[in-house]
Amino acid sequence: MNKDLLWWQKTIAYEIYVNSYMDSDGDGYGDINGIRSKLKYLQELNVGAVWLTPVYASPMVDNGYDVSDYYSIDPRYGTMEDMEALIAEAKSMGIRIVMDLVVNHTSDQCEWFRQSRQSKDNGYSNWYIWRDALPDGSAPNNWRSIFGGSAWTWSEERGQYYLHTFAVEQPDLNWANPEVRQAVYDIARFWLDKGIGGFRMDAIPYIKKPDELARGVPDGADGMVSIHDMTCNTDGILDYLREFKQNVTAGKDVFTVGEANGVGPDDLQHWTGSNGVFDMIFEFSHMNLEFKGAEVWYKTDHWTLKDLKRALGESQAATACNGWYPIYFENHDKPRSVNHYFGDDVDPVLASKAMAAILLTLRGTPFIYQGEELGMTNVRWDSIDDYNDIDSIGQYREALQNGLSHEAAMECVHRFSRDNARTPMQWDGSANAGFTSGTPWLPVNSNYRNVNADAQNRDTDSVLSWYRRLAQLRCGNDVLLYGSYRELFENSDSIYAFVREDGVDKIVTAVNFSGCEQSCGLDVVEVLLSSYPGGAIPGKLRPFEAVVARVR
Numbered sequence: 001m002n003k004d005l006l007w008w009q010k011t012i013a014y015e016i017y018v019n020s021y022m023d024s025d026g027d028g029y030g031d032i033n034g035i036r037s038k039l040k041y042l043q044e045l046n047v048g049a050v051w052l053t054p055v056y057a058s059p060m061v062d063n064g065y066d067v068s069d070y071y072s073i074d075p076r077y078g079t080m081e082d083m084e085a086l087i088a089e090a091k092s093m094g095i096r097i098v099m100d101l102v103v104n105h106t107s108d109q110c111e112w113f114r115q116s117r118q119s120k121d122n123g124y125s126n127w128y129i130w131r132d133a134l135p136d137g138s139a140p141n142n143w144r145s146i147f148g149g150s151a152w153t154w155s156e157e158r159g160q161y162y163l164h165t166f167a168v169e170q171p172d173l174n175w176a177n178p179e180v181r182q183a184v185y186d187i188a189r190f191w192l193d194k195g196i197g198g199f200r201m202d203a204i205p206y207i208k209k210p211d212e213l214a215r216g217v218p219d220g221a222d223g224m225v226s227i228h229d230m231t232c233n234t235d236g237i238l239d240y241l242r243e244f245k246q247n248v249t250a251g252k253d254v255f256t257v258g259e260a261n262g263v264g265p266d267d268l269q270h271w272t273g274s275n276g277v278f279d280m281i282f283e284f285s286h287m288n289l290e291f292k293g294a295e296v297w298y299k300t301d302h303w304t305l306k307d308l309k310r311a312l313g314e315s316q317a318a319t320a321c322n323g324w325y326p327i328y329f330e331n332h333d334k335p336r337s338v339n340h341y342f343g344d345d346v347d348p349v350l351a352s353k354a355m356a357a358i359l360l361t362l363r364g365t366p367f368i369y370q371g372e373e374l375g376m377t378n379v380r381w382d383s384i385d386d387y388n389d390i391d392s393i394g395q396y397r398e399a400l401q402n403g404l405s406h407e408a409a410m411e412c413v414h415r416f417s418r419d420n421a422r423t424p425m426q427w428d429g430s431a432n433a434g435f436t437s438g439t440p441w442l443p444v445n446s447n448y449r450n451v452n453a454d455a456q457n458r459d460t461d462s463v464l465s466w467y468r469r470l471a472q473l474r475c476g477n478d479v480l481l482y483g484s485y486r487e488l489f490e491n492s493d494s495i496y497a498f499v500r501e502d503g504v505d506k507i508v509t510a511v512n513f514s515g516c517e518q519s520c521g522l523d524v525v526e527v528l529l530s531s532y533p534g535g536a537i538p539g540k541l542r543p544f545e546a547v548v549a550r551v552r
């Protein structure tokens, strides 16, 4: 058994969507000092690494994922002194701060882009991806951006089109230019020197574009093709990323986790592990069960538990001997896991506990997303105007353009809107869930009087208490860190179960995803946890029950 795991493999990580975590100054937006006030809460969850969504200066078209200055903190979030204090205080409590490195693109307000768009021959002219119009004046090709609409926008000033994988205000950097790559390394080193614990690398599979930016076969009524299908994981990308590793993180006691939608389990061995470019990657096969290829919300498929089991099993297998896996079921771009994996009608407490049991006992580093530990759920707002998320608005338009009714398009928004996960953190039962004394930038989920950290802190059967118990279990049982993974009851359509074993100890997690009681024969030595108050029933799993047990 390999007992050489590093700190970030043994820890529990936690993602904070900064806008929505804790507001310290009453402006309605979460901020760095708000996070500082919650470090104790994180410590009590056994969290050792906190990934912050971007806090750099930004016009906030995409809530910080449009960076205008990588060397300063946005005033909405605080000051550089606040950030340095957060890094230091967290470290003294055993928590490393992990920053979001957003370098596929910048904001169109970034100085580099302002200069680049001025002419075809300035010092930054080759820092972005510029192309002439086609003879009829139209865009260079038919690529659709991920947020909808053409991936090309015309600049009157420069007389050319620029490429943007995401919003118009998020122009893509030209990684083929060595000066761009050096600038990225400088930014990363600047923050590492401040003592952070690593980076989450945003939208990383898109950084390398194919040599020829060719038209693609249209995949929708708009005659366009998703840019994802044309640029994701292009050959040669790993050369850039290897260079990043050599220049930035090699030999440092930090970790990197790439956001790699479209890089599947088969690629994990090249992207992570001893010869890989990152320590971990967030791959999306278990998150995108209903999507074939690119994520277009109005085009979804039915999925079954077996699909989920297959996806989780594949990533476990791919990192069994080499590489390491970040286990996650939520982030700020996805619906709440309770609704996603169990639907809207299942008791959210049981559903949350079931997902948590899997999250904290699979092999890898668990990433809890803020509020997941409380069982926070999706929201359903009536009008598209109620939504802040730029992606929801783009996807809604795409759906209408492709013939869906308003009602059907809104149904997609309800299911997949990124705002589902972005409503403010529910701290207590007071006004605005204790998140802000002002007006929250996004409405609080109306269930906050029942679902909040304060109430759950006092309830030993709550989702939060369950998380704390699971976190302690994970930290106190070596087999959950070092042990191998093997699936049980593979043919079951209702049960997901697996054993972690290390030759000395064996711990099984078994979850009933169905509303019917299931028999589940295991040679149990000791039931460690059951999600039903009062404990487990031998040989059975009640509807949506999760059990963690030591077995022979």
Ligand code: NOJ
Binding pocket: 062, 065, 066, 102, 166, 202, 203, 259, 332, 333
């Ligand atoms: C992925 C981020 O998680 C998402 O929130 C953002 O909109 C895009 N990348 C663009 O940066």
